[in-house]
Amino acid sequence: MKKTGISISHATVWISSIVLGLLSSVPQIAQHDFNVAEAIVNAALTASFAVLMWYFNIYMIARRKDKARKQSISYSELLSSLLFGLIVMFGLAYIQQLILSHINFGPVMLMVEVRGILINLVFFMFLHLLQQNYENQQVNMELERIKSDNLSAQYELLKQQINPHFLFNSLNTLKAMVESGDEEAVDFILKLSNFYRFTLESRKLDLIHVSEEMEILNAYLFLQKARFDGGFTFNSSLSDETMRTLVPPFTLQLLVENCIKHNVVSLERPLHIRIYEEGDKIVVENQVQQKVGEEHSLGVGLENIDLRYHHLLNKHIDIINDKKIFQVKLPLIQ
Incomplete structure (x- = not known):
């Protein structure tokens, strides 16, 4: 029976x-x-x-x-x-x-x-x-x-932040800086250490303050500026009130990483990345200058971010791409 x-x-x-x-x-x-x-x-x-x-x-x-x-x-x-x-x-x-x-x-x-x-x-x-x-x-x-799958997706997302490819590029940049006697080599090591410390501290949290997320992002940007040497610019105009709101860990860092990963970054064509607030959303924006011959992105990172926002707020992120400007709008979490 x-x-x-x-x-x-x-x-x-x-x-x-x-x-x-x-x-x-x-x-x-x-x-x-x-x-x-x-x-x-x-x-x-x-x-x-x-x-x-x-x-x-x-x-x-x-x-x-x-x-x-x-x-x-x-x-x-x-x-x-x-x-x-x-x-x-x-x-x-x-x-x-x-x-x-x-x-x-x-x-x-x-x-x-x-x-x-x-x-x-x-x-x-x-x-x-x-x-x-x-x-x-x-x-x-x-x-x-489903809950277990969601946690696994978040864990996979965090693992992407410390993938061997990123570490390999960072160590190559550090090697070049040391060989050339660059005075910022020590700062580079400290920022790399801080980035991985942020990764370990934040991976068990569902939400952190935007101000804490910006610390992670600034550490990441320092490493990338040392690598690309002026190939991109970054500007953030978030207010103190927005800084006190919440965001899933590594959300802004992953979005900026996607900007650099999928677009041409060079002195001749510098990539301009902006983070600002628009109403009740945080906007991450860059001009589109897609790399030649790059395969179409599967959007796994964006999908994971969207799933986390849906899980936490029952809301979705907005993705806007008119082939000139690419924007991702994140709902504010009070």
Whole structure:
């Protein structure tokens, strides 16, 4: 019976049915004119009815196993179960009349039908609640899986910030600075150290202040300016109020990294990157000067940022690209 999504053993079905049969004979035992034969027949027929209705209701649940689940009672199934129960109980009452012909069929028929309806309703509601509980557990498991996938996506996003390619370029730049006796080599090492420290400190947080995110971004920009030597400019005009708002860690840094990664950065064609506020959004903007022969970006970084904002605020980021200016607008988080 596990294929229905719930687990009801055959022993449970039979033992509970026998117990119901015995309980149905208790009123007869209390009577002065107690008849053993009548009690046995009554108990046997009630137990038989209970067994049949157990399996019929389980069958009804199994039929909708592959259909869309509903969190409310199916009235069509309830009516089908009650109708089937009435027919079965009528047949069993008729058998009882054949065995015990001295009993008045009318009153007995009414009594057993009422008893059958009550037993059937109990079985139906019990199985429905059991199935609903099972389905709720499945939904909770699915939600946990989605939550786990979301955390994995955030972890993958953070891993992108410390990828070997970035470290390789940084160390090559540091090597060139040391060989040329550049006085900023020590500052470069400190900024590189700070960047990785920010990475380790922020990876467990859902949100940090924009001011903290700007520290991460400034450390990253120092490393890139040492590498590209004036190939791009950066300007931020965020107000103190906006600096006190929140942002998912490495959001601004990743957006600026995308600007540098996907566009030409050179002294002849310097890339201009701006961060400013517009209404209730933070805007990261750059002019489009796409690298020649670059493959179309999959947008994995932007998708991860959008998923995080949707998870935190139930909002999406705005991406605007008119082939001249590329903008990403982030909702403010108070």
